[in-house]
Amino acid sequence: MTEPRPAEPVAQAFEAERGRLHAVAHRMLGSHADAEDVVQEAWLRLARQDPAAIDNLGGWLTTVVGRLSLDALRSRRTRPQPVYDDQLPELVVTLDADPVPAPEETAALADSVGAALLVVLESLGPNERLAFVLHDLFAVPFDEIGRILGRSTAAAKMTASRARRKVQAAERPQPGPEQRAVVRAFLKAARGGDFDELLRVLDPEVRLSVDTAEGEVVVLGATKVAASARFGAGEAALGRTAVVNGRPGLVSWGVDGKVASVLSFSVADGRIIGISVVNDPVRLAELDLPMPE
Template sequence: MAEQFVTHRPKLYAIAHRALGSPWGADDAVQEAWLRLQRTDIATIKNLEAWLTTVISRVCIDMIRQQASRREDLDRDSTPEAESSVRTPADGDPSDSLMRIDDLGLAMQVVLDSLGPLERLALVLHDVFALSYDDIAPIVERTPTAARQLASRARARLRAVDVGGIRERQDAAIGAFLDAARNGDFGGLLQLLDPEIELRSDGAAVELATAGADHGAPLLEDSIRGVDAVARVFAGRAELTRLVSIDGAPAAAYVADGTVHAVYLITFVDDRIATLDVLADAERLASLQTVI
C-alpha cells in the first residue's frame, strides 16, 4: 500500500498545492489522504489514482471551508446549489475556454481567497490536470453540467485579473529584493518586505542553507517572522538566487551549476513581499513547474 501511495504522492501534492495555495497546507492534505487510505480496504478500490484524486480533493474542500469559517466568511459553496439555477455556458463563451497555465497560476495566487472551494477544485482539476467534467462531478458532488459551471465561474473571475501588470510588478519587486540582498542593502530590503512578513523553510532547505552558508546562502530556520529578522537573513546573501517562474507565478530559486536546489515561493500584499516559503525537498521540487 505504501509503495502505491508514494507513486501517486507527487500528483496529490500538486493538486493540494494548487487548490490551497500553501505548501504546508498541501503537506497536511496529503497526510490526511494517506491516513484515509490506511483506514480503507484497498481491495475494494478499483482505481487507486481516481480514488486518491477524489480523496485529496475532498480533503482540500474541507480545509478551505475550515479556513473560511475561521475568517467568519460566508462560504457560498457550503450548501448544494439548486440544479435549476445552473446554466450551461453558451458555445463560444470566453469564460468556458481554458486559461494558459502560466496565467492561471498567477491569477489564482491573486484571487484565491475569493473563490469557493468547489470552484477552485473544478478549475484546477479541469484546467491543470485535464480531468473531464464527468470525472470531476462526483468529486465535487455535482452534475457534470454544474461542475462545468463551477469552473467557468472561477475562470471568468480569474480572467478579470490584470495578469500582465501583476507579473511585471512582481518581477520588478523580486528583482529589487535580490539586488538589495546581494548588495547587503538592509534599508532597501526593509522597503520591499511587508512589516509582518514570515519566512518559512522546509527541513531540506534548512540543511541546504547550513551546508552552503560559507558560499553566501541565506541562514534559514523553520520559521522567521518580522521584517527586521527576515532582512537580516538575506542581507549580503543571495549570490546564487535568481528570478524564475514557478507554476506561472514570479518566484526565486537557488541555482547552482544549472540545477535548482531550492525555490522561494512568494506572496505579496500591496506589492510588498508578505511570505517567503523556501522549499528544497526533492518531491516538492518535482511537483513544481520551474522555468529558469
Template sequence: MTVERFEEHRDLLTGVAYRILGTVADAEDVVQEAWLRWSGADTAAVENDRAYLIRVTTRLAVDRLRRAKARRESHVGEWLPEPVGTDPAGTVPDVAERVELTNSVELALLVVLETLSPLERAVFVLREAFGLPYAEIGGAVGRTEATVRQLARRARKHVEERRPRFDVDRMSRRRITERFIGACVDGDLDGLIAMLSDDVTLVADGGGRAKAPLRALVGTGKVARFLTAIATEAGARRFAESLGVAAPEGYAVEFTDVNGAPAAVVTAGARPISVFSLVVLDGLVRTVYLVADPEKLTRLASPA
C-alpha cells in the first residue's frame, strides 16, 4: 500500500522536480530520494499524501539546485536545460500530467527560471505551474504565507520581464522551424538571414563534449554563418564525430515536440546529436537554442 500511495504521485513529483532543476536526471534522483524518505516514514500518520510528498520533493530539489548552481557556473560554455520529448498532443510523459502544464516546461521559460534564486524558482513553479495555494507552498518551502506571497510576486515580475513573447501559433512555429532547418541544410545563407531578426541570438550548450560556441552569438551574420557551416555534410560530420559518432550511416532531422513546443531533433546514425528550439516574434526567429551536450540528449527518442 505504501508503494501504491507513492506511485500515484510519481509523475507529479517528477514534474515539480524537473521544473525546479531543469534536468531529468536530477529530477529522477530527487524523486528516488523522496521515495526513500517516504518508505522510511510513518505514512499511516500522513493526512495528505500529495501535500506531504510535494513538500519533501520540493525541499530536496531546492537543496540540490543550490549545489548545482556552483557546478553550472563552471560549466564549459552556456548552460541550457535538458530537453524532454513530448507527444503531438502536448503532454510530457513522466514530466507533466496535464496538457496545460506543457507551457511551464518550454526551454525559453526554463532558461529564464535559471536566473531566479532556488527558493524563488520553487515558489514560482508550485504557484504558476501547479496552482498550489500560498499556504501549501509555504509548508513546502518552510516559509510563512506572507513571505511566499512576496517571493511569488518578485519571481513573477522577474519572469514576465524576461520571458520571451511568442506571437505565432503552434503550427506556424512548426512551419518556421522547418523552413529554418531547410535553409541551413541547403546552405541558403540569404534565405536564412531573411528569417532572422536583426538582434537574433544563438545560445548553444555543448557541455564541453560537443563543438559549440562558448558564448552566445548575436546578429544575423554570425548566427547564419555558424548554422550553415555546421549544416554542410563535412561540417555535420565533424560535429557528429566530436560526440564520438564515427562515420555515421546518415543524418536525419525529425520535426517534433520538445518541451511542449515545435523543435528539430538532428540525429547521426539514429543517435540524437542536437536539438534546435526557436523563439519566434513578428514572424522572425529571435532566439535559437541549440542543445548538443550528449549527456542531455540520452532521453530523446530517435526518429523512426
C-alpha cells in the first residue's frame, strides 16, 4: 500500500520549509543523516493529514520535527552511541605556563570554538536542547515549545534559560577563574579517589565523551563519570593543565614523551556538565606538544 501524497500546493509549501526543518533537526541531533530521516518522517505524516485542518503549516511541521527529534534524543539517553557526523573541531591547546598565543593561534581558537556549537549542545539534556535550539536559534515561541515538551510556557522558559547558561559558559573563549577552580577541584578529587567530592563538582547529567581510534565512547551521569574519573586518576596525576579549544583542560604524556590524551571541561553553574577526552593517536599526532622538562 502506497502512502498518500499531499496536494501539489502543500507539497510545494513543504519543499519551501524543508531547508529550515533540516536545520532544526540537525541542531537537535548533530547528524545530517538523522536530520534527513526526521524530515522525511514529517513529510510522511503530512501526507496522512487533511491540509484543511492545518492552520499554520510551518508551525505544524516545526512541532512534528521537534517532537520526532526529542524522541530520538531521549532514546539516545538510554542507548548512548556516537552520532555526531560533522568534522570534529581542530584541537587548539595552550599549556597554562605557555606565553600568550600568537595571532594565528588565536584565530584558530575562535574558529574551533564556533565550530564546536554542536558539541556543546551534546552536553544538554533533551528538553534543554530542544528549548534552546527552537527558541534561541529559530525564534519559536515558548508556548509552542511548551506544547512540544508537554509543559507550561513558564516551564519552557526556565528550561531554555538553564540551557542558555550552559551554552554560554561552555562557549567562552577563555576559561574564567571560577571554571578553573571547579576543574582543579575535580582533578584533586580524581587523584585522591574522593568519590563524594567528584559527585559534588559533577552535574547530575554530565556527559563524558572519549574519542578513541575505534570511535567515540559516551558515558552519561555523575555516578558513572565519577567512577571513570577515579579509574583514570593516574593519568590526571601525570598531566598538566591547559586551555583546550577555549575551555579548561588537561594534557598528559606517555613514557615515550608523546601526548597520550587531551581533556577539556565544560562548566556551568559551578559544576562540570561535559568532559571531552581525545585518545585517538591520529588526532593527537597533529599536536606539537613535547613533554615539559
